[in-house]
Amino acid sequence: MDRVLAWSLLIALAGGLVRGTTGFGAAMVMTPALTLLMDARTAVPVTLLLETFAAAPMLPAAWRESRARVIAPISIAAVLAVPAGGLLLAMASPLTLRRIIAATVVLFSLALLSGRRYKGAPRLGTSIGLGALSGTMLGATSIGAPPVILYLLSGPDPASVTRANLTLYVVVISAAGLAMLGVGGLLTAATVRQAALLAVPFAIGILLGSRLFARFSDQRFRQLTMLLMFAVALGVLLSS
Known part of the structure; x- marks a missing residue:
């Protein structure tokens, strides 16, 4: 088996385990x-495809339990900001993108x-600002959720x-990121095949x-997950 493919499969397994x-x-x-194995312009759409694949089966239950008043303004702002991140993805050098992704x-x-955690009360302006930041990050790096995760985890809603x-x-x-990449010509048949393989x-x-x-406890696994993310990203950052 090709070494790059073998490592890609292991990375996908680790990503799924965390998810x-x-x-x-x-x-x-x-x-x-993945940016150590392939160009960021390939790694980003591959990751977005896999994330969509993972989340889609959970949509019916998520739709029933979600709070539209909380998530709608964040999502709308993020979707509108995704093209700004896509522009950065198209223009920046692969090495620069790798460093941005790892540092993020x-x-x-x-x-x-x-x-x-975000300590303030949920406000419309804060939600819109975080959504815009998240959308820009996602368009450029495929990593858009962290600001929203920090924000939502601070709220009064139950974990479910x-x-x-x-x-x-x-x-x-x-979906917005994939649409943007498709319009920009970065979502190719080869990229879809790569995602299907992983x-x-x-x-x-x-x-x-x-x-x-x-x-195991939720807290324990979240700690281990964050440590894994930190170790992987720091290794990529140092290798750049």
Whole structure:
């Protein structure tokens, strides 16, 4: 087996494991690692395709449990901001993008590990601002959820509602990102084939992660996930 393919399959498995365990984080694990094996202009759409694939089956339940008043303004602002990130993706050099992606993951992993949360009351202006930041990040790096994760985790909603809100948000912004990449010519048949190849280990990872999540505490696995994200991103950053 080709070495690049073998590593890509392992990265997809790890991303799926994280996704199944925590409900988020696959892009934070996969994108920085995949940029060591392929151009960021390939890694970003591949990751977005896999994230959409993972979240789609959860949509019916997420739709029932989500709070539209919370997630709608964030999602709308993010969708409108995605093209700005896409412009950065198209114009920046692969090395610069790799560093941006890795640095983004390092910073947000540290924030999550430290237990930092947004402390203010949910406000429309804050939601719109965070959505715009998230959409720009997603268009450029495929990693758009961290600001919204930090924001929603600070709210009063139960974990099931927060997870549902995040699931809907990931689907919306991933679809917007894929549409933007398609218009920009970055979503090619080769990219779709690459994502399809990685979908199998990714799905296996999600299944394993879901089973592990049922056996261990949520807090413990979130800590381990953040440590994994931090280690991967720091390694990519140092190698750049």
